């Protein structure tokens with residue numbers, strides 16, 4: 358069924374596992390993700406960036422948001438696993454309100470690039486609107502180092518746990534994304550991968566609410582190999598190792614945002630299929646391999662995060 362993200366994350370918070378939040382821009386990624394969730398009997402959070410809504414709605418926020426609600430709700434209402442739809446990195450009021458109006462389960466208001474007091478003010482406004490119609494809200498504290506879709510924050514500013522406690526009390530936000538050293542994209546670490554577990558532990562103790570890890574893709578070695586075999590250049594790519602991801606779940610992460618791993622899996626399969634099938638031009642065929650690899654990457658992640666069997 359189509360459910361509220363809060364319902365999925367409250368259960369995960371209580372039972373100390375995490376749920377994958379998987380970014381989509383089209384039908385094919387959704388199909389692959391849902392197949393993995395059905396196979397693993399796992400709850401799923403489907404999420405779209407503002408860019409995905411702009412892309413699907415060819416520039417009209419409400420048309421794009423409705424497209425994703427109709428597609429995700431349409432599938433979810435025929436399935437036994439709980440599925441929610443979340444707006445990732447909401448920054449533009451127009452997109453956030455469109456997502457709420459269209460029927461998204463939850464929205465992220467990302468004002469993490471603003472000073473603390475302003476982040477509180479903006480987040481309170483969104484919480485008031487969203488909660489008035491039963492939509493849950495995610496916010497972010499601290500800055501990720503990578504390029505966040507359309508905003509690049511030069512340095513990564515890690516979360517201040519005392520600020521996090523104050524932020525949650527003042528905003529009543531439902532879930533929080535504390536910056537602990539990850540960044541978006543395929544090039545997360547120059548040297549050894551390292552996250553600030555102490556800050557994460559303190560934020561959990563001080564807030565007790567479901568926590569979100571952004572920039573959580575692992576950059577799967579097998580996928581990189583296949584993609585590069587068929588012409589991709591992913592040199593220097595590095596993600597969050599599985600062991601570190603598992604540790605963050607033990608320390609209280611309950612929503613794990615995953616976009617890059619899905620994109621790399623799809624393009625690896627697409628490159629492989631096209632290389633091996635020069636005569637093919639039916640999109641229902643030439644996207645098969647990409648969907649297969651996305652499904653595999655998602656299925657493995659559901660096991661890793663401990664949400665398999667929790668539907």
Ligand SMILES: O=C(COP(=O)(O)O)NO
Pocket residue numbers: 380445446540541542543570571572573574575614615616617618
């Ligand atoms: O944080 C993410 C995704 O991060 P990745 O680039 O590591 O998949 N979306 O909000």
Ligand SMILES: [Ca+2]
Pocket residue numbers: 467468469470497500501505
């Ligand atoms: Ca941010």
Ligand code: NA
Pocket residue numbers: 404444445446465495614
């Ligand atoms: Na998000």
Ligand SMILES: [Zn+2]
Pocket residue numbers: 446541571572614
């Ligand atoms: Zn993110």
